[in-house]
Amino acid sequence: MKWKTSRRRVAMVATGLLFTGGLVGISAGAASGDTTPTAKLALAGPYGDQFLALYQKIKNPANGYFSPEGVPYHSIETLLVEAPDHGHETTSEAFSYWLYLEAMYGRVTQNWAPFNSAWQTMERYIIPKETQSNYNAADPADYAPEALHPSQYPAVGGKLDPAVKVGADPLAAELQSTYGTSQVYGMHWLLDVDNVYGFGNCGDRTSKPAYINTYQRGPQESVWETVPHPSCETFTFGRQGNGGYIPIFIGDSSYAQQWRYTNAPDADARAVQAAYWALTWAKEQGQQGQIATSVANAAKMGDYLRYSMYDKYFKTPGCTSASCAAGTGKNSSTYLMSWYYAWGGSQGSASGSWSWRIGSSHNHGGYQNPFAAWALSTVPELTPRSATAKTDWATSLTRQIDFYTWLQSADGAIAGGATNSWNGNYSAPPSGTPTFYGMAYDEKPVYHDPPSNQWFGFQAWTMERVAEYYYVTGDARAKALLDKWVTWALANTTVSGSTYQIPSTLRWSGRPGGNWQAGTTSVNNANLRVTVVDRTTDVGVAGAYARTLIFYGAKAAHAQSRTTAKALLDAVMTHSDTKGVAVPETRNDYNRFDDVLSGTGDGLFIPSGYTGTMPNGDQIAPGKTFLDIRSFLKQDPEWSKVQTYLNGGAAPTFNYHRFWAQVDVALALADYDRLIGS
Known part of the structure; x- marks a missing residue:
């Protein structure tokens, strides 16, 4: 995330951050507010029936995928630690998947009320409402370097250096002119849906869902080393009255109350992707007018999503020191989808009024979305209203395809990415590091643990x-x-009846065979290689993988892709239960709940001299663990399985129902039904 002190503006983001039966009609479920059955279903066979059956499980209030407010949880289960650290948090990712699910439901039933309801719920709860009328685009934020380990905060990472020149923000004036507001129309990435932590919003302790953040301190900060904190800092918690949580991340003599939000660009782009299909299918039905407002808002979201194309401090690509050139106009744009963009401002007026915006210097192959770039630059209803947006997204489309090509290994898999800020502080990368438009190849961008x-x-x-x-x-x-990726993936996939194995952990060696710049069409990546270390039965990844094979197999008439997609879906659906689809997961990493920091190793780092409390009274101080500042987890119905493991027993096993995973499987079923059939 980003932080501000009373003295100057600072923006500081480190890491961020898976039945058959013929149904005549189906209720959208309580979460959408629609209960009208539909008579006409656009289905061709049993895989369409399975889509509707899984859809109904997801939307059944008794199954627990949605909160009373209608917000999708990250998972049904509460004791889950991965990117979110609690299953009843949610992410912008979940909202974007929900939109895609309702787009497909609209195609099948011609009922678009659930899609509109999903967009409205997203807009209400996870798009922040704060405005930035005092934002200075010529000086968007003050520079603070990142550090490589949480133990270096706030002494090294997050140490303000306002002498470092930052570039100008070229989008703010255009967006203000287009929409007549200084509100940023993008999703914050993380919500505490049930207010489990007890922050509420802006210190009120009770409101929910509540905006929160976790990751903050460099690439080595895993979820097990995070300190959860409110997105609106009023000093009510943490070090109360004296900085709240800010002193854990930023070192200064005094602190200002403030708010700050972080966008996950892949989620906003997926929302645009869902809106494209909703528009396409509604047009086929002659009902595009029913979703016109939602589609227009998707275009608007794409307008602001351009912030993800910019270097964190609007510096030009090719930086090898903090004194590198500050950007002017759009020369600080990479035209890629970076790991985040972020924005914030002062809370109240006691310390004056200020605000800031930043992009991100780190670009991951896994975050790119050329489909969204194509839709935002070619589809009239989805083309953003701002004057330069269409051209920006057209450029981004080409740049993203270039990026994939530069990163594609000799085996076929896509390698890590590229950064414009080596070590997070614009250091010079190792000599000979290949570059993409001046940005250094990064085998593992953003996070390392x-x-x-x-x-x-x-x-x-x-x-x-x-x-x-x-x-x-x-x-x-x-x-x-x-062609190349599918060949590699299929060679590492086995399916036989109800048994299947797909790649899980990858190991990389080598690097791209040359620099990519304007005019480059290929590089020799013979030495960029990947090995599949182990395999998995993860249902969500299997669903996403099957969808890749379905679209490719349908367009390229590739028989093995089509048959493997079918076999995968058949195998996944043998793991159906009353709530969806799930497979057992053994969590060996849950031994980290009580890790105690030793030197600069793994464990929760709290700076010397800092003491504070969580809303429930848990003490935050040096020597505390992940669990110590989340003691409420001990009351979870599943906690005894983890405690047994911590006491020396076997690693616990869970059957998780992640929202995104259920939707990826559901969409794969519907895609197979409509594109390939039985």
Whole structure:
């Protein structure tokens, strides 16, 4: 996230941050407010029936996917630690998946009320309302370097250096002129849906869902090393009355009350992707007018999503020191989808009035979305209203395909990414590091615990977007990427009846074979290699992977992709239960609940001299653990399984029902039904 002191503006983000039965009609469920059955279903066979059956499980209030406010939880289960640290938090990712689910439901039933309801709920709860009337685009934020380990905060990371020149924000005036507001129309990435922590919003202790954040301190900060904190800092918690949580992240003599939000660009882009399909299917039904407002808002979201194209401090690509050139106009844009953009401002007027905006210097292959870039630059209803947005997204489309091509290994998988800020402080990268438009190749961008490039899920997610883009446009460059990627993925996939194995952990070696700049069309990546370390039955990743194979197989007439997609879906659906689909997961990493920091190793780091309390009274101080500042987890119905493990027993096993995973499987079923059939 970002922080501000009373003295100057600072923006400081470190990491951020898966039945058959013929149904005649179906209720949208309480979360959408719609209970009208529909008579006409756009289904062709049993996979469409399975989509509707899984949809009904997801929307059944008794199954617990949605809060009383109608907000989708990250998972049904509460004791879950991964990117969110509690299952009843939610993410912008979940909202974007919900939109896609309702778009498909609208296609099947011609009922678009649930799609509109999902967009309205998203707008109400996870798009912040604060405005920035005092924002100075010529001086968007003060520089604070990142550090490589949480133990270096706030002494090194987050140490303000207002002498470092930052670039100008070229979007603010255009957006203000277009929309007549200084509100940023983008989702914050994380909500405490049930207000489990007890922050509420702006210190009120009770309101929910509540805006929160966790990650803050460099690439080595895993979820197990995070300190959860409110997005609106009023000094009510943490070090009360004297900085709240800010002194854990920023070192200064005094602190100002403030608010700050972080956007996950892949989620906003997925929302645009969902809006495209909703528009396409509603047009086929002659009902596009029913979703016109939601589609217009998707275009608006795409307008602000351009902030993700910019370097964190609006510096020009190719930086190798903090004194590198500050950007002017759009020369600080990479035209890629970076890890985040963020914005914030002062709370109240006691310390004056200020606000800030930043982009991100780190670009991950798994976050790119050429399909959204294509839709935002070619589809009239989704083209943002701002004068330069269409051109920006057209440029981004080409740049993203270039990026994939530069990162594609000899085996076919897509490697990590590139950064414009080596070590998070604009250091010079190691000599000989290949570059993409001046940005250094980064094997594991953004986070290292675990390495961000090792999860096959990023491969499936990002290549599914490429496959959708290829399916709609027939772009030969996209097909070339998919030809190679699909061959590699299929070679590492086994399916036999109800048994299946897909890649899970990846190990990388080598690097791209040259620099990519304007005019480059290829590089020799013979030495950029990937190895599949182990495999998984993760239902969500399997769903996303199957969707990639479906779109590619349908467009390229690739028989093995089609048959493997069918076999995967058949195998996944053997793991159906009353709430969805799930497979057992053994969580060996849950031994980190009580990790105590030793030197600069793993464990929760709290700066020397800092003491504070969580809303429930848990003490925040040096020597405390992840669990110590989340003692409420001990009351979870599933906690005894973890405690047994911490006491020396076997690693616990859970059957998790993640919202995004259920939706990816549901969408794969519907995609197979409509594109390939039985």
